[in-house]
Amino acid sequence: MYDVISQEEILKHLKNSSIPIYVFDTIDSTNRFAKELSSDFALVVSDSQYQGRGRLARKFYSPKGCGIYMTLRVKVSDLYNAVPFITTISATGVHKAIKTVYDKDLGIKWVNDIFTNGKKVSGILCEIADDTHAVIGIGINFLSSPMPDDLSAIATSLFEHDAPVTRSELISLVADNILSLLSLLPDTSFMEYYKNNSIVLDRDVLCIQNDTSYPAHVLDIDSRGGLVIKTEDKVTTLSSGEISIRFKSQNPTGQT
Ligand code: BTN
Numbered sequence: 001m002y003d004v005i006s007q008e009e010i011l012k013h014l015k016n017s018s019i020p021i022y023v024f025d026t027i028d029s030t031n032r033f034a035k036e037l038s039s040d041f042a043l044v045v046s047d048s049q050y051q052g053r054g055r056l057a058r059k060f061y062s063p064k065g066c067g068i069y070m071t072l073r074v075k076v077s078d079l080y081n082a083v084p085f086i087t088t089i090s091a092t093g094v095h096k097a098i099k100t101v102y103d104k105d106l107g108i109k110w111v112n113d114i115f116t117n118g119k120k121v122s123g124i125l126c127e128i129a130d131d132t133h134a135v136i137g138i139g140i141n142f143l144s145s146p147m148p149d150d151l152s153a154i155a156t157s158l159f160e161h162d163a164p165v166t167r168s169e170l171i172s173l174v175a176d177n178i179l180s181l182l183s184l185l186p187d188t189s190f191m192e193y194y195k196n197n198s199i200v201l202d203r204d205v206l207c208i209q210n211d212t213s214y215p216a217h218v219l220d221i222d223s224r225g226g227l228v229i230k231t232e233d234k235v236t237t238l239s240s241g242e243i244s245i246r247f248k249s250q251n252p253t254g255q256t
Pocket of ligand 1: 028030031032051052053054055058060069070071122125136137139140
């Protein structure tokens with residue numbers, strides 16, 4: 001059954017309850033809206049998006065009733081040094097939150113996709129809003145719904161028909177996790193959790209940048225979230241920027 005996302009239900013579960021909350025039936029993109037706000041912190045949620053944005057300028061399919069589309073606007077001191085950690089904190093916070101309500105296998109695919117059963121169930125788009133603020137946009141496929149064929153080959157949902165929590169409750173869990181990890185910076189001990197739940201370590205992958213791709217073997221994730229890979233001729237470290245990776249056996253549609 002589809003639930004109704006509401007500010008009241010989010011607030012019922014949210015520990016950081018002083019943060020302004022915006023809930024829409026539909027919006028172009030919660031990231032776009034959050035970037036234009038003037039408050040230091042905000043939580044923006046929509047039941048659907050008609051111009052949902054993904055990483056690397058991709059679209060993010062955001063139908064109504066079955067997904068979570070949320071953006072946290074955050075103030076971060078020393079933002080430019082914190083950037084790599086905002087990404088890994090977001091993945092850690094989303095993974096931890098989903099874990100509390102979902103007992104199947106769940107892993108983090110570098111840099112910040114959440115996977116279950118070999119398919120993507122959540123994607124995260126972190127963007128800089130200004131010198132001191134970032135927006136963290138999170139999409140979670142919550143309940144199963146018809147997807148375009150190219151997506152259903154590579155994406156899945158957490159729950160089939162009934163969920164053990166409301167979307168509002170999971171939104172609160174995600175928001176609280178991320179806000180609390182960010183408040184601990186420069187403590188980066190969460191990186192241990194991130195690495196322990198990574199599904200890319202010791203895997204053969206394809207690294208994709210613009211129109212080119214090359215094979216590599218993942219050796220490690222470094223203390224700043226960089227991906228340490230071995231290619232044919234060298235060992236190198238990738239930062240998340242413009243690169244994405246794909247498992248060698250994965251569907252080649254490029255959506256992951
Ligand atoms: C990715 O997988 O490439 C990242 C997807 C991020 C999607 C979320 S949904 C809420 C927020 N608003 C957007 O327009 N994008 C993010």
